[in-house]
Amino acid sequence: MLYRDDYFEVWVDPARSLVRLARTERAFESIDHARASYASLAIALATVERRSHGVLLDLRAARPRSEPEFERFASESSATLLRPFRSVSVLVKSAVGRLQVQRIEKERGTAVFTVFTDESEALAHATR
Structure with missing residues (x-):
């Protein structure tokens, strides 16, 4: 494991040239907790x-x-953290989650993420 805190877990699979970044089920207590976690995550990445x-990026939990x-x-x-990667797959639990991520992407105006509800499809995209 490359990194772990209360909100994220990160593994690197060098054989597949893959980084697996998973959100834990713990909710951020505040925006300040989120900022601190993302800052530490940036250092690890x-x-x-x-x-x-x-x-x-596995958001299912x-x-x-x-x-x-x-x-x-x-x-x-x-x-900002994920844009430099060769490819970015976001894995969500449901079609509703997929729509939410796509809505946020559209509002931001830049397409960085490809969103999946199927883990095998997300892995195939991330490792292509």
């Missing part, structure tokens, strides 16, 4: 050669948050 790796400030922060921070 800086150790990976992102252009040669795909990333799978994450609790939904719909506060505009939090959505904006999480979307922009995730895009």
Whole structure:
């Protein structure tokens, strides 16, 4: 495991050139907790050669948050962290989750993520 805190777990699979980044089920207590977690996550991901790796962001365990400030922060921070990767797959639990991620992507105006509800499809995309 490359990194772990209360909110994220990160594994690197060098054989597949894959980074698997999973949100835990613990909800952020505040936007300040989210900022601190993302800052630590950025330090950990800086150790990976992102252009040669795909990333799978697994959001299935994450609790939904719909506060505009939090959505904006999480979307922009995730895009900034993940944009340098060769490919980015986001794995969600349901079609509703897929629509939410796509809506946030559209509002941000930049398509960074490809969203999946099927793990094998998400892995295939991330490792292509």
